Amino acid sequence: MRHIISILLENEPGALSRVVGLFSQRNFNIETLNVAPTEDPSLSRLTVTTVGDDRVIEQITKHLNKLIDVVKLVDLTEGNHIERELMLVKVKALGSARDEVKRTVDIFRAQIVDVTPSLYTVQITGDAGKLDAFLQAMAPVGILEVARTGVSGIARGDKVLSL
Amino acid sequence: MELLSGADMIARFLQDEGIEYIYGYPGGAALHIYDALFRQDKVKHILVRHEQAATHAADGYARASGKAGCVLVTSGPGATNAVTGIATAYMDSIPMVVLCGQVASHLIGEDAFQETDIVGVTRPIVKHSFSIRHPSEIPEVLKKAFYLASTGRPGPVVVDIPKDMTAPTERYEYVYPKKVKLRSYNPVTRGHTGQIKKAVEMMLKAKRPVFYTGGGVVTGKASEGLTDLVKQLGYPITTTLMGIGAYPQSDRQCLGWLGMHGSYESNMAMHHADLIIAIGARFDDRVTNSTSKFCPTAKIIHVDVDPSSISKTVRADVPIVGPASSVINEMISLVQGHKIAHPEALTEWWQKVDGWRADREGKLYEPSKPGEALKPQEVIEALCRVTRGEAYVTTDVGQHQMFAAQYYKFDKPNRLITSGGLGTMGFGFPAAMGIKQNYPDDDVVCVTGEGSFQMMMQELSTCKQYGVGVKIVNLNNASLGMVRQWQDLNYKSRHAHSYMESLPDFHMLIEAYGFTAITVTTIDELEPALERAFADKHELVFLDVKVDPFEHVYPMQVPLGAMRDMLLSKTERT
Numbered sequence: 001m002r003h004i005i006s007i008l009l010e011n012e013p014g015a016l017s018r019v020v021g022l023f024s025q026r027n028f029n030i031e032t033l034n035v036a037p038t039e040d041p042s043l044s045r046l047t048v049t050t051v052g053d054d055r056v057i058e059q060i061t062k063h064l065n066k067l068i069d070v071v072k073l074v075d076l077t078e079g080n081h082i083e084r085e086l087m088l089v090k091v092k093a094l095g096s097a098r099d100e101v102k103r104t105v106d107i108f109r110a111q112i113v114d115v116t117p118s119l120y121t122v123q124i125t126g127d128a129g130k131l132d133a134f135l136q137a138m139a140p141v142g143i144l145e146v147a148r149t150g151v152s153g154i155a156r157g158d159k160v161l162s163l
Numbered sequence: 164m165e166l167l168s169g170a171d172m173i174a175r176f177l178q179d180e181g182i183e184y185i186y187g188y189p190g191g192a193a194l195h196i197y198d199a200l201f202r203q204d205k206v207k208h209i210l211v212r213h214e215q216a217a218t219h220a221a222d223g224y225a226r227a228s229g230k231a232g233c234v235l236v237t238s239g240p241g242a243t244n245a246v247t248g249i250a251t252a253y254m255d256s257i258p259m260v261v262l263c264g265q266v267a268s269h270l271i272g273e274d275a276f277q278e279t280d281i282v283g284v285t286r287p288i289v290k291h292s293f294s295i296r297h298p299s300e301i302p303e304v305l306k307k308a309f310y311l312a313s314t315g316r317p318g319p320v321v322v323d324i325p326k327d328m329t330a331p332t333e334r335y336e337y338v339y340p341k342k343v344k345l346r347s348y349n350p351v352t353r354g355h356t357g358q359i360k361k362a363v364e365m366m367l368k369a370k371r372p373v374f375y376t377g378g379g380v381v382t383g384k385a386s387e388g389l390t391d392l393v394k395q396l397g398y399p400i401t402t403t404l405m406g407i408g409a410y411p412q413s414d415r416q417c418l419g420w421l422g423m424h425g426s427y428e429s430n431m432a433m434h435h436a437d438l439i440i441a442i443g444a445r446f447d448d449r450v451t452n453s454t455s456k457f458c459p460t461a462k463i464i465h466v467d468v469d470p471s472s473i474s475k476t477v478r479a480d481v482p483i484v485g486p487a488s489s490v491i492n493e494m495i496s497l498v499q500g501h502k503i504a505h506p507e508a509l510t511e512w513w514q515k516v517d518g519w520r521a522d523r524e525g526k527l528y529e530p531s532k533p534g535e536a537l538k539p540q541e542v543i544e545a546l547c548r549v550t551r552g553e554a555y556v557t558t559d560v561g562q563h564q565m566f567a568a569q570y571y572k573f574d575k576p577n578r579l580i581t582s583g584g585l586g587t588m589g590f591g592f593p594a595a596m597g598i599k600q601n602y603p604d605d606d607v608v609c610v611t612g613e614g615s616f617q618m619m620m621q622e623l624s625t626c627k628q629y630g631v632g633v634k635i636v637n638l639n640n641a642s643l644g645m646v647r648q649w650q651d652l653n654y655k656s657r658h659a660h661s662y663m664e665s666l667p668d669f670h671m672l673i674e675a676y677g678f679t680a681i682t683v684t685t686i687d688e689l690e691p692a693l694e695r696a697f698a699d700k701h702e703l704v705f706l707d708v709k710v711d712p713f714e715h716v717y718p719m720q721v722p723l724g725a726m727r728d729m730l731l732s733k734t735e736r737t
Contacts, residue, residue, distance in 0.1 A: 010347065014282060014294070025287045055474065062471035068291040068311065071347040163346070 002031070003057050004076040004083055004153045006161055007046040007064060011037055015069035019046060022067065028052065028060050032085075032128075032150030040163075043071065049128075049151050074161050076153045083153040086123070087131045088113075092142035093120040101141055108134050119144060127151075167337040169298035170199035170329035173262065176305045178205045179339040182233050184224065184600060185209070186217035190237025191277060192264030195329035200235075209600065209629060212621040214241050216593035218248020219619070222257050223594025224601050226580045227555055229384060231258035231313045232597070238264045238326075239277030243284065247587060249319045250288040254584025255405060256382055258317035260308045265294075267327040282323050290318030295328045299335040306340040315350030316469040317382055351468065354485025354493065362440070362464045362481045363497040369438035370508035371460075371515075372398045375421065375450075378405030378583065379443015379467060383487035386410070386576040389442065392495050397509065399516050401429035403444050405583040408573035413552075418516065422450040423720045424565045427729065427737075428519040430720065433458055434727035435515070442466040443487045446477040447584070456725035466490045523731070527569075528714070531686055536711040539563060539638045542689065543570035546608065546636060549693040554606035555580060555598050559591040559615030562644035565716040567610040589618030595633040596622055606697055608634040613666055614643045623676040623703075632701040640712040641666060648715045652730075673705040680705040 009015050016035060023030050028050060035046040050060060057075065064070050076083070093101050093115075101120055105112055110124035124134055128151060135143065155161070167175060173196050177185060186209045189197045200208050211217045214236045221232025232252075236245050242263040252259045266275040282292045291311050293304045301324075308320040327333075366372060380389050380402075386409040393400045393410055400410050401421040410417050419426035421433055433439065439461045444450070446465075451457045454476050465472075465479035466487060473482040483490055503509060528540045543566050546554075552572050557580040558564040564581055573579050580598065582590040595609040616637055626633065646661040673680035681692045683706055696704040718729040721736070730736045 014292075017283070018286060021286050055478075059471060059475060062473075066469070066471055068345065068348050 001053070002049060002051050002077070004081070004151055005048050005050065005061065005064070005073055006076055006153060007048070007073040008038070008071045008161060008163070009035075009044045009046050010069040010071060011042050011044045012069060015044070016046070018067050018069055019048075019064065022063055023050075026059070026063060028056065032148075034150040034152050043163075047150070047152050071163065072161060074155065076155055079159065080156040081153050082156060083127050083151050084125050085128055085131055085151050086125050086149045087134075088147045089122045089124070089135070089138065090119050090144040091122060091138050092118065092144060094118055097141050101138070104134070104137050108137075110134065165337050166334040168195070168199070168329065168331045168334050169295070169301050169324075170195035170331060172298070172301045172335075172337050173305065173324075173329065174199040174203050174206065175337060176302055176339065177233065178203065180305070180309055182206050184597075185233045185235050186211055186220045186597065187235030188214050188217060188237065188241055190241045190264060192238035192266055192326045193235060193241070195326065195331060196235060196262070196264065196324070198331070199329075208235070210625065211593065212624050213619070214244035215248050215589065216596075216619055216622045216625070218245045218252065218259070218261065219587075219590050219593035220597030221259055222248060222252045222590075223557060223580055223597035225252070225257050225259055226594070227577050227598045228601060229382070229577065231260055231309055231317075234259065234261040236261065236263055237277065238266055238281070239279045241277075242281040243279055246285060246288070249285055249321065251582050251585045251587045251590060252319040253288040253290070255378060255582065256317050257319070258313040259319040260305075260312050261319060261321045263321060263323050265323045265325040268325045269327070271325065282321060285321050288319070289321050292321040292323065294323040295325065298328045298330075298333055301328070302337060303340050303343065306343045307345065310343050311345075311348065315348075351485050352489065354466065354483040354490040356493070358481055358483045359490060359493050360497060362483060363494055365438060365462060365464060365481065366396065366440060366494075367498070367501055368504045370505050371435060371437040371512045372396070372440065373432045373436045373438070374398055374400035374440045374442070375403075375433065375444055376400065376406045376409055376442045377403040377444025380406055380409040380487045381443075381576040383443055383468065385443070385487035385491050388488055388491035388495060392491055392498065395495065395498055396503065399432055399513070401425070401432065403450060403583070404568055404581065406444065407568060407579045408576045411574040412572045413574055418520070420568060421726070423452070424569065424716050424718065426569075427523045427718050427731065428516060430718070430726045430729060431519045432516050433461075434725055436461045438462050438464070440464045441479075442491065443468070445472045445475065448476070451477060452720045452726055452728070453723045458726060526732075528717075531711070533686070537683070537686060537689065537708060539566045539640070539710040539714055540570050541686070542636065542638060542708050542710060543567055543610065545689050545693055546610070547571045549690065549697055550606050550608065554578070554608050555595070555602065557581065557591040557595040557598065557607070557609045559609075559611040559618075560586045560588045561612050561615060561646075562640075562648065562714070562716050563610055563612045563615075563638040565645075566638070588615040592616060592619045592633070592635065593622050595635075596626055596631050599631050599633045600629065603632075604700060606634070606700065608636060610636045610638065612644060613637055613639045613641065613663055613669070620672075623673070623678065626703050627676050627678070630701065632699070632703050634696050634703070635705045637669060637705065637707050638710050639666075639669070639707055640710050640714070642712050644712070644714075645716070647712075651715065669705065669707040678703045678705060680707060683708040
């Protein structure tokens with residue numbers, strides 16, 4: 001099963017490589033990875049999506065917790081949560097396809113953020129499924145380039161991941 | 164206020180931390196530090212002949228004393244040579260701090276002379292690592308390094324020190340930090356009381372219980388408590404290779420050690436148990452054999468200080484995260500005043516266990532007949548007699564390691580010093596050196612083989628320089644015995660590169676360093692040679708014992724089988 005693990009990490013050189021290294025060292029897998037500093041400059045928030053059965057996920061969280069640089073973590077998939085991903089896509093937009101692309105962008109509540117005579121650059125946010133669906137819809141028109149951030153997430157309600 | 168250079172801070176910190184010996188090898192990037200060590204006399208630096216030996220020596224000391232070992236190497240090849248020793252310590256959870264010189268900060272990343280990203284290289288084999296970014300942070304970083312290395316589940320910590328951080332001209336305030344705090348590191352100090360209660364209830368109700376304890380009891384300094392608990396309950400106990408001596412092996416309740424080459428009765432008891440009480444052990448593959456067939460009728464209580472060790476390979480029914488000592492003490496107080504629920508079942512269980520023990524008595528190996536080559540097993544038994552079972556015994560890796568663990572009887576923890584997890588050939592001799600320097604009045608013997616010994620024999624020179632009187636028992640079968648055994652069993656005796664051609668004349672080699680060597684070929688020569696070797700505690704003596712090259716280590720678990728599936732000799736199996 002797919003899990004989203006959010007980690008508060010010491011914002012120090014080498015900390016990220018310890019997290020990433022752990023996954024390859026222990027034969028765990030990383031589907032997406034997203035990392036940036038938080039409002040507290042001494043902490044980064046790292047979100048990783050991974051796939052595994054309960055035993056594997058238990059091992060992943062235990063080993064992550066053992067890393068000295070990992071301050072706190074939560075498996076967001078254990079409760080209600082919001083997950084979002086941002087994607088920028090360059091798609092061909094020529095002739096009749098220009099309108100077609102614009103309509104699809106509206107349906108997906110995406111935005112066109114850059115325009116040239118031959119292509120649109122589309123910005124879209126949502127969960128991974130929505131982004132995948134958008135790419136599928138654009139495939140016949142012609143996708144030129146895709147940049148995805150990977151999943152970022154946060155728990156719903158009063159639950160807070162902080163020190 | 165005291166102003167010190169980075170290098171002087173390191174020397175001073177080691178003094179303030181109470182470090183007596185530091186093992187190392189100098190080089191360009193570490194020279195400021197070496198100069199600082201030279202200008203003081205509290206911390207003694209031991210110059211090894213290869214950096215791997217420095218780590219093994221510090222490791223041996225750490226295992227024998229329970230305190231962190233300390234190593235100093237230079238950048239690049241100095242640091243990479245230490246890698247095997249760091250990995251050895253990591254796999255066996257041994258506290259160690261390794262200080263590595265590094266090229267100056269402005270050169271980092273430029274492929275400078277003797278530059279290696281040692282923090283990157285060692286990342287998967289350390290508990291944690293630090294890079295010094297400013298000289299003023301040295302005292303705090305070193306304190307953190309020692310704190311991390313020796314608390315919780317211990318392990319090696321690497322500190323990378325660029326040369327400019329130790330420059331003699333740059334001075335900063337030095338204060339010895341008495342305490343450190345890391346917001347993300349709070350090792351557990353006790354187990355969950357509810358879980359411990361549940362475990363003790365199961366323990367009291369068990370019909371076929373067995374204790375299975377490991378290195379965590381030794382490093383966690385919990386042997387006394389364990390012995391107390393096991394005696395109170397009257398249950399059988401088996402230990403891992405790393406846990407040998409945590410419970411006295413001469414006691415009736417001790418079944419020896421378990422696993423691939425463990426005792427028949429240990430493996431049989433585990434397989435038939437209804438309750439396994441695992442403490443400070445990690446269910447590794449050399450213990451469990453096939454996990455799908457592991458102990459089919461047993462419930463499992465698993466106590467470990469490291470939560471990631473629990474349910475890693477075998478699911479625990481009652482997991483308890485906590486240090487062995489405090490959990491055991493809590494168990495003792497809960498057991499006191501309670502009687503076990505099924506004393507008649509325990510009696511029956513002991514009859515079974517004693518039956519297994521009796522099955523193999525006197526059949527473990529066939530002693531040599533007059534005129535035949537010595538059996539390695541009888542050499543270890545003689546060694547145990549001559550040293551009254553009280554020596555520190557280090558080993559290298561292979562058949563001799565298993566024989567030493569099987570036939571020397573250890574009644575104390577920290578006495579068998581062996582590379583269990585990584586299985587590092589070359590470990591034994593430098594480890595013995597590190598122990599002997601710290602325990603000069605004790606007998607310290609390295610049981611080795613001619614293959615392993617040649618991996619670190621350059622340390623004879625170090626022993627000469629510092630007058631280290633270790634004893635070396637070389638079980639010389641002129642072959643890589645364990646490799647050969649597997650080739651006999653799995654490759655129709657095709658001995659691919661397991662035969663040591665062109666062995667040196669060990670007698671001449673040892674004498675070249677000015678030490679005594681004795682060659683032993685017959686049983687009559689054996690005990691007198693051992694007596695002679697141990698006569699003077701401060702003399703290095705090397706026994707070159709020619710042993711039967713055809714001998715195999717048994718019992719040996721059958722691959723992919725259960726605990727009980729064992730080869731018992733070349734012709735018998737369970």
